């Protein structure tokens with residue numbers, strides 16, 4: 001089997017070693033060295049250049065190097081009918097939940113305010129409710145959002161969630177669809193975004209949504225930069241409708257050096273690290289789908305192209 005490999009980071013050698021342990025004899029062709037394109041059976045990719053996958057006449061599988069697939073569906077000439085699968089790796093799920101718990105605890109325990117006070121050498125104790133009095137909303141209750149919501153609940157937060165279709169998570173009020181969004185927002189003092197980026201969710205974190213949150217709410221976006229309307233975030237922070245934001249993902253990555261988010265006192269920037277792909281734990285999941293492709297068995301974690309996730 002021949003696998004085209006294309007990543008934004010220098011991980012080809014590690015992937016080759018991991019996949020060879022699991023599927024001896026597999027050949028990795030590392031983009032841009034394609035060789036005979038007719039030999040390529042599958043592609044394991046992150047943000048493939050538009051049009052590239054359509055040049056592979058015998059491609060039978062497109063696998064995302066991450067949990068998200070927006071970077072694949074961004075290609076308008078994606079070969080029709082070729083299945084797209086995404087990465088679901090429990091190691092990444094734990095990593096994302098660690099990130100969400102860390103940032104929600106920081107916001108809950110007034111870390112942004114204490115950081116500003118430290119810079120001003122100001123000794124002032126902020127009001128501090130218990131976690132049970134802190135209402136957290138999670139947008140997206142899939143693999144990552146569902147796990148993060150449950151772990152926030154274990155920390156004692158008053159958690160609710162929102163998804164496209166109805167969900168039942170123990171102890172977590174769950175709202176769904178456009179009609180359920182208001183009910184989630186009006187109770188979300190800390191809002192965590194873990195939605196996939198699709199035409200339905202692009203720009204969802206905008207001024208209308210911020211206005212529906214309780215005054216002084218904080219936002220954590222660890223999904224995709226294009227969920228956020230950047231100017232609306234800055235305006236909401238200026239007007240104090242929002243008190244703080246934590247951003248792991250951006251419209252332009254790396255975040256340009258002159259971007260106002262870098263210097264903003266109430267924005268915490270991290271460089272898309274909430275849940276990075278980890279080849280040793282991710283490779284078995286990729287290998288399993290390659291085996292299934294070879295053996296003509298149903299693929300795991302296939303995404304619905306019509307929904308875009």
Ligand code: NDP
Pocket residue numbers: 066067068069096139140141142143144145146162163164165166167177194195196197198200201222223224248249272273274275276309
């Ligand atoms: P899933 O597909 O498992 O879950 C997506 C969730 O979003 C589901 O609950 C789904 O609803 C909900 N959803 C989708 N569309 C809508 C909509 N229009 N309205 C309401 N809810 C909607 O994805 P994951 O949890 O695995 O990943 C989520 C995203 O996290 C990825 O797409 C990626 O962009 C991002 N990510 C970021 C990383 C980082 O390091 N910053 C790392 C990994 C992922 P339903 O359950 O009804 O289908």
Ligand code: OXD
Pocket residue numbers: 065066067068069275276277
């Ligand atoms: C992903 C990511 O989608 O790292 O996995 O953003």
